[in-house]
Amino acid sequence: MHKQHLLTLFGLYAASVTLAQSPQSLLSVLEQNGFTEFAKRLQASQPVLANPGVVVYAPSNGAFVVGVNSTVSRRQAGAASGLENSLYFSNAIKNEYIDPSAGGQNNSSARRFRKRTASLGTVLETLYQSPSVRLGPGNNQTLVERSVPAASLPFVFSGSGKTSKVTGPDIPFNSGVIRPIDALLSLPGNLSSTLQTLGEVKFAEALQQAGIVEALENTGSITVLAPSNDVFTLSSTLTQAQLGQVLKEHIIVSPSFPLYSPWLVDGLTVRTLGGSNVSVVIKDDVAYLNGARILGGDSLIQNGVVHTIDKLLSGNIPTVPTNTAITTRPLSWETLALTVIGTAVARHFLF
Incomplete structure (x- = not known):
């Protein structure tokens, strides 16, 4: 009986440790790490995360203060729609460029142009879908993340030539990671x-x-x-x-x-x-x-x-x-x- 009691206690302890170490929901992790303005923005309309491995670019609270002072960002800094919010979510990395001269998209040799090294950048497909996005059949809006000279962390390139600097390491949550940035992303224009x-x-x-x-x-x-x-x-x-x-x-x-x-x-x-x-x-x-x-x-x-x-x-x-x-x-x-x-x-x- 005593042995069984100890095993029960051990099982409860192990379960509590596992729960404590398990990644939490996106909103919870955002709030715990000080991204309260971005969390507020997502509360009304958070994109549906159907698959794991999502990268969420989270602007600092200060980014929203600066953003409302610019014409380009003012609309995005307010109570943005779920469509606009989805620009901050990426669930696919595009590592290859399809060369049409090599025989089309179904030809394996057409996929020979891969990114050279991770340090030179990554192309990410976001969850942003809109009739205004014309990047090929079935493709969502993309972002580019890459290093720039004299910077220890990469920059994220979005619309209108706007850049946002990654400011720290990834923070895990239950569907992926949060990547902190110092400025709002900008929807590409025409x-x-x-x-x-x-x-x-x-x-x-x-x-x-x-x-x-x-x-x-x-x-x-x-x-x-x-x-x-x-x-x-x-x-x-x-x-x-x-x-x-x-x-x-x-x-x-x-x-x-x-x-x-x-x-x-x-x-x-x-x-x-x-x-x-x-x-x-x-x-x-x-x-x-x-x-x-x-x-x-x-x-x-x-x-x-x-x-x-x-x-x-x-x-x-x-x-x-x-x-x-x-x-x-x-x-x-x-x-x-x-x-x-x-x-x-x-x-x-x-x-």
Whole structure:
């Protein structure tokens, strides 16, 4: 009897320890770790977590105070809908880019372009679904998480060139992990609004002049290689058709996902809407596309992504600039996040 009593007590103790160590619900863990504003936001409309392994980006309380002072974030900082909340939830990591020239999505060789190392970034598919998201059939809005120079923790890239810094280690809950960030995420906008937000007026005006903005905004899964304002200078004598051709050399369309920076690998060649090949060269973890250096990238839009480059593209053979050629004005990633440029789109991947 005494032995049985001891076994019962031991069983109860073991059960209590197990319960104490078991991950708790999302709202409970958020509140216990000081994310009270985000917890309030989710109480009314929390996305349904059907599968385990979810990553939840949790903004600090201070992020909501700062967010309400900006036009872009004011709507998101209030009592956001469940649809908007779902942007903060990711349940899938997209580690590979499907190369159409390798035989289609069902061909295993088409999946040869995987992310190079975890330190160079990850593409995550969120729970955000909307008719405005046009990233290929059945694909939700994505986020990009990657390291930036001189930062010990990665940054999360969302809409309008906005970045949010990861501020600490993952915190487990019963359906995944909470990843703390210092700023609100931004819903990607369309081409026109994003260009205005980023201040890239030269590229925006050129797209308007060429008469291709509407078509670009209605094309899915695009990658835009947008020259910065400092280098975007074109002859005023160009006809509308000539201008459109120049712009199309900076636009790539994919049948799957856009070319986010974690998927840019050395030796990858894609064709632009203008018909020229663009080859990727990686040197010292910096990507060059036909010799143009990516100054800042992963500015997300509803139908793709924009990478800012330091010169206009042409059909020339790609080269890596010399040290003197690539000496550019130093820009912090925070500055680049506000000056990264806007986007354009296209119709067919012309391999």
